[in-house]
Amino acid sequence: MTLTVGVIGGGQLARMMIPPAVELGIQLRVLAESEDSSARLAATAVGDYRDLDTVLEFARGVDVITFDHEHVPQPVLHALVDAGVAVRPGPDALAIAQDKLLMRERLEAIGAPVPAWAPVESERELTAFLRGSGGRAVVKTARGGYDGKGVRFVRSASEVADWFGALAEDGRGGALLAEELVEFDRELAQLVARRPSGDVVAWPVVETVQQGGVCAEVFAPAPRSAGSTAAADLAVSIATGLDVTGVLAVELFETPRGRLLVNELAMRPHNSGHWTIEGSTTSQFEQHLRAVLDLPLGVADARHPWTVMINVLGGPAEGSLQDRYPVALAAAPDVKVHAYGKDPRPGRKVGHVTAWGDDLDDTVYRGRAMSAHFE
């Protein structure tokens, strides 16, 4: 038996599947967007993931198709299934990740706690929602948003007039998602992995720090959450309730009263799980491969009291991350650097660093000191 996994999308998530694939002797094939994709080492095809023929051709001979992102169109996903290809997560689960309105509906249907929300099809409806929620709301496009894109904090419906206009032009109708502005103390993320046979494994819940809608830092496990399984229980119920296979990331708000509300879902390895590469016995990338191949899952513990992951956003204004290695690696010989093989660009995720230790403050300090070398 040779195990062959096809990954649609050649970003850093596909790239970070390469090391565990090498270790386990799994053949990884990547359908990349361009020749110079982050996962180019494993790319066996370059093409458009929206093109059915391209994707069907790519999928020939793999044991399972999985994803670097959630943007593959539903008709393509269903055609793969019809052709007898194992697709994990499956089209129905991915549909939920692809549409924030559907996600809210389905989460509510399985009893998961979410912020107050409503679909709004017009400025008039949004104005009504605003009246009911203290004059403030978060408005999101149902489709296509990520890393803070497609999200606005509004006090007036006119602030998203352009989005309503675009919906009208689209001709298919549709709605925006309006949500209450949740007062929260902090954001958490809970990652789990689930195999088709049903087994689910949860990593420790982590705290995520966002900057401008983009994940900047992750503290694992989340401080002051030791012993609580609330987030894990919730994520397990979501993975099971929505029939997700592979890694599922559940982004959460923690309210001042300690209540958890689901903010977003991602059905793939996730930025909040990069700490697991060094920090857990089983990394999210290895676990995702095991899960989509329906292999037994690995232990998802924390190997050290604290692990801190810090994104390298943007990267050096001139040159590459590697230009900084002679100084950076000397300054922090105990912090691990991950470079994604992407050209630096303001705000772009071009890498991350991981530190661990017995003291949280010290670990955060060492991680930030290292990441500062790449600014």
Next chain:
Amino acid sequence: MTLTVGVIGGGQLARMMIPPAVELGIQLRVLAESEDSSARLAATAVGDYRDLDTVLEFARGVDVITFDHEHVPQPVLHALVDAGVAVRPGPDALAIAQDKLLMRERLEAIGAPVPAWAPVESERELTAFLRGSGGRAVVKTARGGYDGKGVRFVRSASEVADWFGALAEDGRGGALLAEELVEFDRELAQLVARRPSGDVVAWPVVETVQQGGVCAEVFAPAPRSAGSTAAADLAVSIATGLDVTGVLAVELFETPRGRLLVNELAMRPHNSGHWTIEGSTTSQFEQHLRAVLDLPLGVADARHPWTVMINVLGGPAEGSLQDRYPVALAAAPDVKVHAYGKDPRPGRKVGHVTAWGDDLDDTVYRGRAMSAHFE
């Protein structure tokens, strides 16, 4: 700056350089022996490492050439240097690894403790050596031996008559290496990494268990050696004295009186260092890449009290390692499996497993239980 490392040889050592190269954004190029080499994912050329044109062509545009094995002929190494290519370790250091007689000479010259030895050019000379060493000796061919090949335990010179015959046929003359049969309690291995600028970093010394001349198990750190820097000091002096760059493995005998004697040297990542992939902050494969690129070295600690590495020798009589995953991964979800992408064959190193924990016996037990699934 793009960092590009060319590796001559496509075995599992080159393969295990792929994950850290991906993580650090180092471009790895491998000159492999065949299309289906263990390191095929990173192979950019397939050819004969003894062919000068093949190697020179392969070396174009790399920052440094390094090795999966020590068999590249001296004329090829020197031609690379003459062509302006950085070769690490360099030809003079590799010459010592390539010739056991030269190795003994040079080790003695820098004051490293070695077993009593002599070059023997005839059965008559070997008979004389046997008389002086209690009637027993280890005889080794000066070149070409590894994993127990080219090594015999003899009581009579006639037992290596064929080797003397081959030396005579060779026409170049030469000698065999005769060594006293050292009484030792156990075998240790000390790995260090050294950059061209001189910095050297040592991992904890480990105990190695050999079966039929092949490394079977490694316990890290070596039990009862806590706090002793004798092996590390010795290996650092050898790396410096012989001007080795990259990873140097020093295989040692520990005598009943606690004396250390150098058995063998390897100037590359080594089987006794596979535990570092999970067990140390910096794996030997990452460190080797950093060292040959003359980048600052990483911390070479032990992340847990005990780490145990067990080789998978031979592999399943039928099928592949992967065929065993459904049962093996379920039985030991906290033990890591490394498969080398090589077909099973009796005695062949086709993979290894790594376990870690707070108790040595338990860790050994878990490792052996996992490796047994691949027999």
